[in-house]
Amino acid sequence: MAYQSENLIAQAREVREASGVSQRALSERAGLTQSHISQIESGKMEPGLSSFIDLTRALDLEVMLVPKKLVPAVLGLVKAQATPDMHIHAGQPNDKRFARAERLVKKMKRLYGSSADLDRIEDTLRFLRRVNLGDQEMQFVRELIARLERYQASAQAAPIVRDIAQNLQRLRNSIAHPVPSEPRPAYSLDDGDADA
Amino acid sequence: MAYQSENLIAQAREVREASGVSQRALSERAGLTQSHISQIESGKMEPGLSSFIDLTRALDLEVMLVPKKLVPAVLGLVKAQATPDMHIHAGQPNDKRFARAERLVKKMKRLYGSSADLDRIEDTLRFLRRVNLGDQEMQFVRELIARLERYQASAQAAPIVRDIAQNLQRLRNSIAHPVPSEPRPAYSLDDGDADA
């Protein structure tokens, strides 16, 4: 029934998936049943306000009231930082993550044909796998992989794949050629220029 | 039962009252019954997510999901603008508002005894009444009055009364001794870094 809460729920789902949290894990953390979460996310059921708050809290999100006029501003703020830390992350050691990601890329190449971007992703993943990544960095990679998984079959996957390739490349560069001072760059997801 | 949604609901209520919208008016606008709204606001009932969204939309508010880390930032943004325009407001010219407020203060002095803060409020109200207030300023005053009304009988009214007194005083000062330049603080939202 296309409610107005669709958007919020979709948002929560995106965060959940990007954090690598399963419906089951979330259900324990939030105190709802998995079936409940499934029905909420698929729009078959409208959650109560407190259920929804429980859900989002478990995802390290907060429900806030914002005057309509400020919505664009807040949106800008949120998008800029794009899921800041998100310390949730469930199990699965990094090695497995990388293995899974590389398998995914291979599968995509097999299905949709090879491409410069996919090659670049594959290459960068191989590199990053051997590096010791910090929490934030690993989180960043995890997000990109989740995005790749989600859009692998999308009709307009190409620009997204390109964006992911660029972001991975940039992370690689920042590790290979660290900036002198600057403790940490604090990644943002905006698609920026690609360097050489 | 002291749910976690208390806060949001209280916020919505504050905005409603500050905008001078009655539960009935809001009920028509939002498509709920007045009794429903009353029970929600008084915590006797937990609204569904969509009901809550309907409510807040009717108040020119938007429900947003914000990463926990960004909550202080967003809070700052919202507080800074302090309900920007809020053109809802129903009738009741300002004179009546002030009269009502002054009556309220008198009543409080009668019931709970006089206090420095109450005196200050009374005094400041008398001053502000004769000044031409802009929309935002009037809105600010309206909010403070609403708060005073709501907490007048609260057990811990004292600090709230003090806060209201201070806020009124500050507004008075800003009118009496306007700051020379400073066109705008301009809470720069854009990431803007761009250098390096």
Add this chain to the structure above:
DNA sequence: GGAGTCTATACAGTGTTGTGTATCGGATCA
């Protein structure tokens, strides 16, 4: 005092959320 507005409250009935449990198809990994 009387008219009007406000919020809180009552109550019966309907519909839906939400629980608990269990299963199914799909993908991954040994």
Add this chain to the structure above:
DNA sequence: TGATCCGATACACAACACTGTATAGACTCC
């Protein structure tokens, strides 16, 4: 192939949101 993880789905049942209508108590204004 078999063991697991995932999300979607089913079903019965308890709980409660929500409607509609109606009224009581508090306050303000005339």
